[in-house]
Amino acid sequence: MSRQSLTKAHAKISELTWEPTFATPATRFGTDYTFEKAPKKDPLKQIMRSYFPMEEEKDNRVYGAMDGAIRGNMFRQVQQRWLEWQKLFLSIIPFPEISAARAMPMAIDAVPNPEIHNGLAVQMIDEVRHSTIQMNLKKLYMNNYIDPAGFDMTEKAFANNYAGTIGRQFGEGFITGDAITAANIYLTVVAETAFTNTLFVAMPDEAAANGDYLLPTVFHSVQSDESRHISNGYSILLMALADERNRPLLERDMRYAWWNNHCVVDAAIGTFIEYGTKDRRKDRESYAEMWRRWIYDDYYRSYLLPLEKYGLTIPHDLVEEAWNRIVNKDYVHRVAQFFATGWPVNYWRIDTMTDTDFEWFEEKYPGWYSKFGGWWENYNRLAYPGNNKPIAFEDVGYNYPHRCWTCMVPCLIREDTVCEKVDGQWKTYCSETCHWTDAVAFRSEYEGRETPNMGRLTGFREWETLHHDKDLADIVEDLGYVRDDGKTLIGQPHLHLDDPKKMWTLDDVRGIQFMSPNVLLNQMSDDEREKHIAEYRLNDMSKIA
Amino acid sequence: MADITDQKERSFPKIEFTDSEAGALTFPSSKSRSYNYYKPAKLRATMYEDVTVDVQPDPERHLSQGWIYGFGDGPGGYPKEWTTAKSADWHKFLDPNEEWEQSIYRNNSKVVHQVELCLKNAKRAGVYDHWSPSWLKFLERNVGAWMHAENGLALHVFSSIQRSGPTNMINTAVAVNAAHKMRFAQDLALFNLDLSEADVPFEGQAHREVWQEAPEWQPTREVVEQLTATGDWCELLFATNIIFEQLVGSLFRTELVMQVAARNGDYITPTIVGTGEYDYDRDLGYTRALFRMLTQDEEHGEANKELFGTWLTKWVPRCLEATHALQPIWSQAAEKPVTFATSQENANSKFVSVLEDLGLDAPKELDQ
Numbered sequence: 001m002s003r004q005s006l007t008k009a010h011a012k013i014s015e016l017t018w019e020p021t022f023a024t025p026a027t028r029f030g031t032d033y034t035f036e037k038a039p040k041k042d043p044l045k046q047i048m049r050s051y052f053p054m055e056e057e058k059d060n061r062v063y064g065a066m067d068g069a070i071r072g073n074m075f076r077q078v079q080q081r082w083l084e085w086q087k088l089f090l091s092i093i094p095f096p097e098i099s100a101a102r103a104m105p106m107a108i109d110a111v112p113n114p115e116i117h118n119g120l121a122v123q124m125i126d127e128v129r130h131s132t133i134q135m136n137l138k139k140l141y142m143n144n145y146i147d148p149a150g151f152d153m154t155e156k157a158f159a160n161n162y163a164g165t166i167g168r169q170f171g172e173g174f175i176t177g178d179a180i181t182a183a184n185i186y187l188t189v190v191a192e193t194a195f196t197n198t199l200f201v202a203m204p205d206e207a208a209a210n211g212d213y214l215l216p217t218v219f220h221s222v223q224s225d226e227s228r229h230i231s232n233g234y235s236i237l238l239m240a241l242a243d244e245r246n247r248p249l250l251e252r253d254m255r256y257a258w259w260n261n262h263c264v265v266d267a268a269i270g271t272f273i274e275y276g277t278k279d280r281r282k283d284r285e286s287y288a289e290m291w292r293r294w295i296y297d298d299y300y301r302s303y304l305l306p307l308e309k310y311g312l313t314i315p316h317d318l319v320e321e322a323w324n325r326i327v328n329k330d331y332v333h334r335v336a337q338f339f340a341t342g343w344p345v346n347y348w349r350i351d352t353m354t355d356t357d358f359e360w361f362e363e364k365y366p367g368w369y370s371k372f373g374g375w376w377e378n379y380n381r382l383a384y385p386g387n388n389k390p391i392a393f394e395d396v397g398y399n400y401p402h403r404c405w406t407c408m409v410p411c412l413i414r415e416d417t418v419c420e421k422v423d424g425q426w427k428t429y430c431s432e433t434c435h436w437t438d439a440v441a442f443r444s445e446y447e448g449r450e451t452p453n454m455g456r457l458t459g460f461r462e463w464e465t466l467h468h469d470k471d472l473a474d475i476v477e478d479l480g481y482v483r484d485d486g487k488t489l490i491g492q493p494h495l496h497l498d499d500p501k502k503m504w505t506l507d508d509v510r511g512i513q514f515m516s517p518n519v520l521l522n523q524m525s526d527d528e529r530e531k532h533i534a535e536y537r538l539n540d541m542s543k544i545a
Numbered sequence: 546m547a548d549i550t551d552q553k554e555r556s557f558p559k560i561e562f563t564d565s566e567a568g569a570l571t572f573p574s575s576k577s578r579s580y581n582y583y584k585p586a587k588l589r590a591t592m593y594e595d596v597t598v599d600v601q602p603d604p605e606r607h608l609s610q611g612w613i614y615g616f617g618d619g620p621g622g623y624p625k626e627w628t629t630a631k632s633a634d635w636h637k638f639l640d641p642n643e644e645w646e647q648s649i650y651r652n653n654s655k656v657v658h659q660v661e662l663c664l665k666n667a668k669r670a671g672v673y674d675h676w677s678p679s680w681l682k683f684l685e686r687n688v689g690a691w692m693h694a695e696n697g698l699a700l701h702v703f704s705s706i707q708r709s710g711p712t713n714m715i716n717t718a719v720a721v722n723a724a725h726k727m728r729f730a731q732d733l734a735l736f737n738l739d740l741s742e743a744d745v746p747f748e749g750q751a752h753r754e755v756w757q758e759a760p761e762w763q764p765t766r767e768v769v770e771q772l773t774a775t776g777d778w779c780e781l782l783f784a785t786n787i788i789f790e791q792l793v794g795s796l797f798r799t800e801l802v803m804q805v806a807a808r809n810g811d812y813i814t815p816t817i818v819g820t821g822e823y824d825y826d827r828d829l830g831y832t833r834a835l836f837r838m839l840t841q842d843e844e845h846g847e848a849n850k851e852l853f854g855t856w857l858t859k860w861v862p863r864c865l866e867a868t869h870a871l872q873p874i875w876s877q878a879a880e881k882p883v884t885f886a887t888s889q890e891n892a893n894s895k896f897v898s899v900l901e902d903l904g905l906d907a908p909k910e911l912d913q
Contacts, residue, residue, distance in 0.1 A: 012738045013731050015750070016696035018757060022767040023774035025701045028709070030617075048728035049661065049735065052653040059650055075566040083565070094600050098713060101720060102601075105705040117700050118727075124704060125649065125724045128717055132646040135596035142578055146565045149574035155599035156582035159607035168602075168613060175708065176614035176621035209558035279558045408613075444617060452617045459611035466609055483573035490574070497572045 010045040017114035029106040030453040031179040033246050038112075038239035043119040044231035051122060055129065058221050062133065065217040066140060074213065075144050080351070080495045082210035083141065085276040087150035087348035089268065090138040091158035092167030093199075094131040096191075097222075099171035100229075101127035103183035110179035111236050119232045126225040137218045147497060149483050149490045150347040157347040160479050162463035163268075163339065166408045170264050173257075177442075177455020178249075180240065185253040186260070188233025193303060194258075195265040196226050197294035202287075203269050209279040241310045248447055251313040256441050258315050259433040262322040263407035266291070270332030271339060275350075280360040288326050288364070296323060318433060325413060333365070333372050334412035338401060340379055341392045344472060344509050346491035347481050352380040383494040384501070385508035391493065393472075393512050399539045402517045403462045404430035406437045411536075419521075419533045426522050426529065464516035473510035482506065582607065586639055593643035598636075601713035606636070623711045628779035630852060631845035635711040638838050640718040640831045649721055653728055656820045660732050663816040664739055672813065673743040679879045680809040681747050684740065687874050688814065689752025690762045691797055692733035694769050695821070699726030701773035702785050709778035718831040719782065725824035732817055761874055764867040765793060771863065779839075783853060784860040786832040787903075790825060791896040792864040793871075798822055800888035801875065808880035833902060840904045850905060857900075857908040865910060868892075 104124040108117045142151035150157065158164040174187040200223040204216035240246045270287040285293070300319050308314055325331040340350045353376040361368040378396040382388045392400060401410035402417065405427040411417040418429040422439050429435040444452050460466055467475045476482060481490045487505040496502045524532060567578070579590060583598045601623065602608040612622035625635070632638075642648070667673065673681075703723035707716040741749030756762055768789060775781040798818050806814045839849045868889060875885040897907045 009735055009738065012734050012749075015753060016693055016730055016734055017700075018693055018697075018753070018766075020770045020773070021757075023770040025705075025770075025773040026776045028705065028776060047735075048653070048724070048731050049657050052650055052657050052728065056650040056654040059647060063647070073566060076562055076564060077560050078565045079561070079563055080565050095602070098600050098717075102708045102716060105708045108700060108704060121700055121704050121723060121727055124707070124720055128649065128720050129646045131600055132596040135600060136592070136646075139580070139595050142580075144567050146567060146569050147572075147575065148567070148577050152574070152577045152579065152581050154580065154582070155602070156607040159599075159602040160609040165610050165613065172612060172614045172621060176612070176616060178617075211560065211563065278561070281556055281558065283556045284558070454617055455621070456615040456617065457613065458615040458621060459613040461610070461613060463610060484577050485573040488573040497570050497575075500572070503573070 029179040031110040032451045032453045033180040038242045040113045043235040044228045046122045062221050069214050077211035079210040079278045082276045084348045085272045091154040094134045096171035097127050097131035099174045103174040106179040107183040123229050130222045178453040181253045184236045186257040190257040190261050193230045194299040195261050198269045202290040206273045255315045256437050267335040267409045271336040275336040280356050286364040329413045343491045343493045344390045349492040351495050385504045402428035404434050406434035415537050462518040468516035468519045472512040472514050473506040593645050596645050625711050627709045628777050630779040633844040641834050642827050644721040667813045673745045677879050683878045685751045686755045690756040692730045693756040695726050696730035697769045699723050706778045722828045729821040761870050764870040768863045768867050788860045793867050796892040800891050804883045805878050808882045836903050861908045861910045
């Protein structure tokens, strides 16, 4: 369809809306934003007549590649180190995708602009596409990769695992609370516009380097829909900016959304890219370099900064602090170390690190070896059962961390840990901003203004609480992370499938009591807690090694 | 000629043969190659089930930490309290159409190609030139008005419902329903555009005034707006797909447009409206499956039937009022092969058949 025809067609389609006079659509999902004075912004034009054949064609290419991968025996060359992490990633990502579909009516309800409604409804179908195409990719991995364990229980594992819960924010955050906070700022303006770059472009590049060209095939196809979604988000953002009363809410939501996305996405994708790859060429970009390019330059400098002239208060300090955490505070390395510490309660295997890996890390992150090398050597040393417990329960100078009540990634940059009594319970936070998110932002009042539509933090937020004071073997069994012989764990701290003696079983982890840091924290006296937190803040691997 | 002596050394990852194919080794779970966290309806899981079931988690299944965000005035996630209908197990519902990504695009692309080909042929053959002014007026006013209803249902009924259902299977089926409605509404609008641009007496903007002000269409618009104002997602789905679509939608599309167009020399409109009928047939399929499950629920079936009875009492009179108001349009075409009474009898009879299938009594209002 020519551009002129498309414009004409789009104008015609916009005639389909009308001003209701008998009854107005129910407001199922409220917002504290107001759009009374907002000029209507026109998003990217899309009509169903061109949309369906375009997507069908994209699908045909994806499925053609999938057939080709099977016929060409792609799994002969796939790195297990890489594909194991996909058991985690692909268990998480279909839920955020389908949540994005479910979020669209929230934005439709909240924004009085029929031009945008059309684009949002098209996005809804895109997101159904993304969720199911990703589920199908995972099924292909399960059917064709050497070790299907973990893929085979994917949605159950996602729903009962500590890491799955971290990822679940990147989905529940889209569909809950204030409709604009959730479906526009958190989902579209930050998650889709900024972080899909690392999720759907940078990470698939790394997959290709590890012999897997299906992840890039699927995710680049997904990413090609994102420009329309970004356009939806941008249009709504400009409408919101037109009303002065929205400015404080926008400032609040940009701070929350930016920081939460950083905490969650950089933790996961940073780990996959840095610790899931076998490609240790010195000139291949590190996650930090990718982040600088995709997030700092492409998003922050090219997208966010120009919005300042429209009155958007940009969280410059938080952008810089996110960069600081990645480059100077070893955020990604600490997260990877934590995931590896928790291997018995994972549904994927985590490879040991070699001298080649150590050299690469030292090259990209000078000083890495002195901070983390010793721990990973211990991880290698304790990889097999028989003479030792899992590394989390051996003395390697690493204390199991407190969990951040807000982002649910543990408080790994220990000196930044905040401990406060909030809503009658002592809680820990990974950062001042995560504490602010819980104590200030997600409340029914913000800066003296009523914000009844803002969401609330709910649920059993500390995963460990559910398993407090239980035997580790019982926990693993309850979670279902056991292979079909009824005893061998799905998670293993190595990749050796060829030697049964190297595979950990329930018997190897029985007799180990698992304790919740938060339950213990709340059992402490004030003096004990103060001392404990002071010591915790000092328990930095860089100071131990 | 290119200088081949100044080649930069390229850096690229090295392929390594890892032998990571299925079957390369035997070890615990090496043959565990199906999703084991749900029980498929039949012996072997379908593609639809594998890509749909449990993607939307549920605290009553595997979601151990519960929903981690809540609304300001209630729990987050997909609370079952968002409808007064009850089910012992909402997860039992599976879409009989088995809609997932590939089926959505394949089916809708086929329809797009069919409609485009039809419209292209119409232009090439100059068929619009032979249509009578009265038939063009019929299309201008009535098919023009109806496309608003389709679009309103797409954006403010089906898109909305798909945020609220307690399972992914329900919400995805409804999302596809929304896509059908959007595409169909747009196809009617673009057909309207073609007619506006043809050298025939056709006022392309008339549909707005008709939908907004013409007395015969106001009760229909009123019901559509009342539907969009309904908060209970299950009531909204029932009132729309079981009641409104049967009594008003099918009455207009199947019993009028599809019957009278050909007699008025128009083979284009039935082709387009027929795609909407095909969509509705599929969408009625999943809706019947859902409400059959609810009326046959061992624990809540009787209470649900009673509840649906109250919904029938509420929505049937509204829809009948809309249909009665539409009666004059049966006389607007030059050729009138069907009467309003026959059309309504057919529509009512199909409606009663759907209700019987669900185990529901036909409301007494139908006899009036």
